[in-house]
Amino acid sequence: MGARMIFRNYPSYNESDVEPFHFSISKELLLHRSDILVGEMIGEGAYSIVYKGLLRNRFPVAVKIMEPSISSVNKAHEKMFQKEVLLLSKMKHDNIVKFVGACIEPELMIVTELVEGGTLQRFMTNSRRGPLDLKMSLSFALDISRAMEFVHSNGIIHRDLNPRNLLVTGDLKHVKLADFGIAREETIGGMTSEVGTYRWMAPEVCSREPLRVGEKKEYDHKADVYSFAIVLWELVTKKEPFANVISSLFVPYLVSKGRRPSLENIPDEIVPIIGSCWAQDPDARPEFKEISVLLTNLLRSLSSNSSVDATLPDEETYDDEMEDSETRPLLQEYRCKVKKPKEKKKKKKVMKMRLPFSKKFKAWLYKP
Numbered sequence: 001m002g003a004r005m006i007f008r009n010y011p012s013y014n015e016s017d018v019e020p021f022h023f024s025i026s027k028e029l030l031l032h033r034s035d036i037l038v039g040e041m042i043g044e045g046a047y048s049i050v051y052k053g054l055l056r057n058r059f060p061v062a063v064k065i066m067e068p069s070i071s072s073v074n075k076a077h078e079k080m081f082q083k084e085v086l087l088l089s090k091m092k093h094d095n096i097v098k099f100v101g102a103c104i105e106p107e108l109m110i111v112t113e114l115v116e117g118g119t120l121q122r123f124m125t126n127s128r129r130g131p132l133d134l135k136m137s138l139s140f141a142l143d144i145s146r147a148m149e150f151v152h153s154n155g156i157i158h159r160d161l162n163p164r165n166l167l168v169t170g171d172l173k174h175v176k177l178a179d180f181g182i183a184r185e186e187t188i189g190g191m192t193s194e195v196g197t198y199r200w201m202a203p204e205v206c207s208r209e210p211l212r213v214g215e216k217k218e219y220d221h222k223a224d225v226y227s228f229a230i231v232l233w234e235l236v237t238k239k240e241p242f243a244n245v246i247s248s249l250f251v252p253y254l255v256s257k258g259r260r261p262s263l264e265n266i267p268d269e270i271v272p273i274i275g276s277c278w279a280q281d282p283d284a285r286p287e288f289k290e291i292s293v294l295l296t297n298l299l300r301s302l303s304s305n306s307s308v309d310a311t312l313p314d315e316e317t318y319d320d321e322m323e324d325s326e327t328r329p330l331l332q333e334y335r336c337k338v339k340k341p342k343e344k345k346k347k348k349k350v351m352k353m354r355l356p357f358s359k360k361f362k363a364w365l366y367k368p
């Protein structure tokens with residue numbers, strides 16, 4: 001396996017782990033190796049290589065094969081594989097890659113739907129030179145938020161939300177969440193291992209504060225909300241986060257001290273969303289349920305203000321307004337503002353109201 005430019009922390013396992021391990025994956029989730037025809041390579045992860053494939057000679061699929069050199073030496077990777085299979089098989093949502101099946105003999109393989117548009121990382125890199133399509137960016141963000149809403153409602157923390165784990169559909173209209181390799185069920189009392197990809201890693205996950213003997217860092221599903229904020233920032237700025245930091249290895253330190261990418265030149269409507277999502281205090285971050293409502297309303301208001309015919313993607317499925325009491329006051333205030341601008345007179349008033357709020361919000365964000 002070649003050196004990777006992305007530094008990522010994986011759960012640590014004891015390499016001398018020799019405990020016997022037996023797969024307990026139900027038969028319905030298993031495929032025969034002969035059902036799968038493996039084609040060209042399309043991607044590579046830390047422990048796996050992903051190929052295009054054909055299921056029963058007919059259906060295009062993605063085939064993730066765990067690197068045999070690793071899985072044969074370490075039973076811990078078999079456990080990791082099994083966890084990924086069991087989690088992914090439960091994740092049935094339009095914005096999450098569909099699980100097709102798994103093989104355990106002769107190689108460890110996970111077969112999913114083939115998402116043809118490549119990673120969001122590649123998509124954003126390719127679109128950097130062109131103009132920003134705000135509606136498309138927000139619509140992608142809404143897809144991600146909806147996927148995460150579903151993941152969290154199932155008691156799962158993804159722990160590695162970043163543009164390499166988000167795939168763009170072939171028609172370039174939607175994004176799907178992939179890679180549940182380090183996702184875990186949230187445990188009462190918080191999670192403790194340090195995992196994720198540094199540039200997208202929440203401060204509570206990556207902080208290097210000294211711990212007392214036996215003490216462990218705790219975090220919860222709000223770590224994913226932080227990662228989402230960085231992805232949203234990338235979508236609306238078309239820039240790389242922490243690009244001026246020499247090595248991503250330094251990012252955790254800076255983030256733990258409150259450093260964030262710049263909010264300069266980001267549309268006023270989006271600043272409070274990003275700002276609240278990457279708040280230092282995880283409890284101050286909104287839930288994905290709230291973020292989805294905000295993004296839906298924002299997209300609606302953008303569409304109704306536009307002369308271009310810009311309907312929401314799959315509008316009927318985004319019809320889930322929340323009661324005001326369900327959104328936190330900060331976001332509620334913001335939501336009222338973005339819902340209003342329909343007539344010109346009202347729009348002016350809204351802009352007047354929004355500016356001081358946004359200033360106050362920025363001041364709050366950067367207070368020493």
Ligand SMILES: Nc1ncnc2c1ncn2[C@@H]1O[C@H](COP(=O)(O)OP(=O)(O)OP(=O)(O)O)[C@@H](O)[C@H]1O
Binds near residue numbers: 046
């Ligand atoms: N369903 C899919 N459709 C198309 N391409 C895919 C699919 N799944 C994975 N890929 C490609 O393969 C790459 C690696 O996949 P994945 O992230 O699942 O592997 P991994 O070993 O878990 O990687 P990581 O080191 O990020 O955990 C992705 O970045 C993407 O380019």
